[in-house]
Amino acid sequence: MEKAERSLAEPVNRVGLEGPKVEVFKGLKQFSVHLQVLMLEKGFVLLLIGFLLGRALILSHLTPFSLPFFAAVFMLRRECAPLALIGLLAGSLTLSIEQIGYSFSCIVLFLITYRLLKNFHREHTVSLPFFVFFTVMAVKSVFSFFQSGQQFLPYDVLMAAIESSLAFVLTLIFMQSIPFLSLKKRIKTLKIEEVVSLIIMLASITSGTIGWSLYGLSIEHIFSRYLVLVFSFISGAAVGSTVGVVTGLIFSLASVSSFFQMSLLAFAGLLGGLLKEWRKAGAAGGLIIATLLAGMYGEQGVPIMQTLYESLAAIALLFLTPKMFTDQLAKLIPGTAEHSNEQQQYLRKMRDVTASRVEQFSDVFQALSKSFSHYNVDTLDDYEERELDMFLSHVTEKTCQTCFKKEQCWTTSFHQTYHLMKDVLYELDSGQAELSQKLSKELDIHCFRPKRVEEAMQQQLTYYQANQKLKKQVQDSRKLVAEQLRGVSEVMSDFAEEIQRERENHYHQEEQIFEAIEAFGLEIEHIDIYNLNKSNVDIEIIIPFGDNSHGECQKLVAPMLSDILGDNVIVHKEECEGGPAGVCHVTFRSAKAFAVETGAAHAAKGGGLVSGDSYSTIDLGAGKYAIAISDGMGNGERAHYESHETLRLLQQILKSGIEEKVAIKSVNSILSLRTTDEIYSTLDLVIIDLQDAVANFLKVGSTPSFIKRGSKIMKVEASNLPIGILQEFEVDVVSEQLKSGDLIIMMSDGVFEGPKNVENHDLWMKRKIQEIETEDPQTIADLLMEEVIRTRSGEIEDDMTVVVAKVEHNLPKWTSIPISFPKRKKKIS
Structure with missing residues (x-):
């Protein structure tokens, strides 16, 4: 019983404990949000920064920070300029009364001159540094004049010029850095100059703490080392050492006694960046080592323990820094893992959005295709009935309206008259010159004016047929559009899938390949692996031009990759930039x-120059290869144009990725709709998959093809009419599994039906192919052509084309080079 009560009470207690935690978390989150709004949006952080910059010194008596900071705030965040002014004056007051007067005079003169001359300049960001330069130059010269007993000394002029130049540069730096101090500014990434500007600004702000101490520890030393720790921990050795050098330089300019801090901070940034793999502990270890080494040879009279305590205080601040803050800062700095992940996430988002839009377009095209291909049977029947009624009304208007038997035929015997007139129409429409004897007799019995009715129908039939033909063309056009839209929809759907395929990370495999090839004595600058799937390897390597001057990539690198990956790898593309520092991609x-491997032979009728046959070999990509022959109707230029146009259209549509059947139907529709002439062409197409050697034969009105496998001859044929004859037809696909060494023989009707005095062309062609001993495709094509022409006693009765293709295993030109891996590594899979 007690256990039961305990078990029932535990959830209540747990909820009771979690409640305050949630409230505390919400409270802290709200406090953080309010603090950000107060400091960043309201601008109170500018008050604090202005206070520190107002008391920052260069060379012990130059103060070039005040006016550049105020001018940048005045230009970029004018509503916060009063807070910045108050902070600058308060900071100047901590130095001296004279300094606050100097800072106030600079700001007032800047505001007056800027307001007076605002109509003479348009680009404020360009002119602002010059306003600051001349303002500081003028005020500094006046103050130096009165301080030197109302005389200009060369030293004072030089100091005024130096301070003005520093103010000019600092204005540019602060204009780059001020936007970071705003909630409205959404920064995706920082440029290199923006990173340097931010570092200089932070170092300048830190220099405002010079002279402050806490329990004997220097505040500026603690914060400067903390600054170096943060950037070395986030960005590595390069940025860490840069922050150390810049911060140390500004401190040494502010106080010559702090010169040794530059070496300590730079060394700490370098070591901390090198040890950043150990996270915060590595950055802290780098600072401790730098502190101990620099402390041994540092300033005289400064105990090493004091310097060590200052470093420990900076390390404590680093460990107290929230991870959220360092992660957000890391996302802004190029070269960091967080920045790379942020960029990859953005690219993935853009990729997904693009793929989604492509999918939407695919759905739209699919819907349009269904809309065009949808026919309402009832609507079509009603339309045909209306067409028939209109036709009969025009006929009866010329014949039955003036006949005395009108009432008897169309009122008493309506159905009999109507069906009789339909039968007459259908017989005349079928192409018969005269009516059949039976129907003519029925018309004579039923109608008082049969000859006149028949003549009227003949006259009206011309308009009726033209209308029907127009309607048929509209339907065929709709069907063509539907097929094309469906093909485009499928291509776009496949494209969306390709977009969504993200490149995988292959860092480990890249390192293995890098080490293996370099161990062989070849130098590699860069390697990118995009795919390692079997039969689909995709790798890009950049090597020096000198290491590929004799084709080493094809002879050495590709064979080594073949052994490493266990696949037949070859050089697909090679682009070299010559010269001493050139590289090869x-x-x-x-x-x-x-x-x-293909071979072809062709001849025009009568030995002419222009043949009505056309053939093409097409590399479709994606591991597919196509061979096509087209025979235009007749001979000469017109036939050649038709066959060439057929292959050109087919090639363009197939290369776009549209399915073979849809491509052939599209070509048929285009050729049949573009002209009213009785022009057609045949198409003999085979598409070979180079990965599994499956061949798809698509024949439209063409002659049979043959496959020779050793001594065995196989015939491939289909029974489709030529392209352009029928508006609608189904494409028969005959698939055959090929083997290495198989020969495909394709030919036009001029070759297949060319032999003279031959009854069975199939048997004759099989026998001739079987008798050929060579396996060279070009030789086979020439021999077949020669045999056919010889049967005609040297005469060429028709256009003739023969295309022979040999399918065989793709053996590598260079054998693989074995690579020995260390025992701890395995081959890449």
Whole structure:
């Protein structure tokens, strides 16, 4: 019973404990938000920064920070300028009464001159540093004149020029840095000059703490080392050492006694960045080592323990810094892992948005395709009925309206008359010159004026047929648009999938390949792996031009990659920039499992120059290879144009990625709709998959093809009419699994039906192919052409084309080079 009560009470207690935690968390979050609004949006952080910059010194008596900071705030955040002014004057007051007068005079003169001359300048950001320069120059010269007993000394003029120049540069720096102090500014990434400007601004602000101490520890030393720790921990050795040098330089300019701080901070930034893999502990260790080494050879009279305590205080501040703050800062600095992840996330988001839009367009095209291809049967039937009624009304208007049997035919015997007139129409529409004997007899019995009705129908039939043909063309056009839209929709859908395929990280594999190739004695500058899948390897390597002057990539690198990856890798593309410092960008990809070698022979009718046949070999990409023959109707230029146009359209559509059947139907629709002439062409197409050697034969009105495998001859044929004859037809696809060494023989009808005095062309062609002993495609094509022409006694009765393709395993030109891996490493899979 007690256990039960305890178990029931535990959830209540847990909820009771979690409640205050949630409230505390919400309270802290709200406090953080209010603090950000107060400090950043309201501008109170500018008050604090102005106070520190107002008391910052250069060379012990120059104060070039006040006016540049106020001018930048006045230009970029004018509503916060009063707070910045109050902070600057308060900071100047901590130095001396004379200093606050100098700072106030500079700001007042700047405001007066800027307001008086604002109509003479347009680009405020360009002219602002010059206003600051001349204002500081004027005020500093006047103050130096009265301080030197109303005389200009060369030293005072030099100091005025130096302070004015520093103010000019600081204005540019503060204009880059002030936007960071705003909630409205959403910064995606920082440029290099912006990073340096931010570092200089932070170091300048830190120099305003010179002279402050806490329990004997220097505040400026603690904060400067904390600044170096943060940047070395976030960005590494390069930025860390830069922050150390810049901060130390500003401190040494502010106080010559702090010169040794530059070496300590720079060394701490370098070591902390090198040890950043150990996170905060590594950055802290770098600072401790730098402090101990610099403390041994540092300032005289400064105990090493005091310097060590200052470093420990900076380390404590680093460990107290929230991870959220360092992560947000790291996202802004180029070169950091967080920045790279942020960029990758942005690119992924853009990729997903693009893929989504492409998918939406694909859906739109798919919907449009369905809309165009949808036909309402009832609507079509009603339309045909209306067409028939209109036709009969025009006929009866010329014949039955003046006949005395009108009432008897169209009132008493309506259905009989109507069906009889339909039968007459259908017979005349079928192309018969005269009516059949049976229908003519029925018309004579039923109608008082049969000849007149038949003549009227013949006259009206011309308009009826033209209307029907126009309607058919509209339907065919709709079907063509529907097929094209469906093909485009499929291509866009595939493209969206390609966009969403993200490049995988292959850092470990890149390192393995890098080490293996360099161990062989070749130098590599960079390597990128995009895909390591079997038969789909995709690698890019940058090597010096001198290391590829004799084709080392093809002869050495590709064979080594073949052994490392266990795949047949070849050089796909190579772009070299010559010269002493030139490099070669080389793309390595998997070789296809099969290769196709082709040969062709063709001749025009009568030995002419222009043949009505056309042929083409097309590399479709994605591991597919196409061979096509087209035979235009007749001979000469017109036939050549038709066959060439057929192949050109087919090639363009196939390369876009549209399916083969849709491509052929599209070509058929285009060719049949573009002209009213009785022009057509045949198409003999085979598409070979170079990975698995599957061949798809698509024949439209073409002659059979043959596959020779050793002594075996196989015939491939289909029964489709030529392109352009029918508006609508189904494309038959015949698939065959090829083997290495197979020969594909394709030919036009001029070759297949060319032999004279041959009854069975199939048997004759099979026998001739079987008798050929060579396996060279070009030789086979020439021999077949010669055999056909010889049967005609040297005469060429028709255009003739033969294309022979040989499919065989794609053997590498260079054998793989074995690479020995250390025992702790395995081959890349």
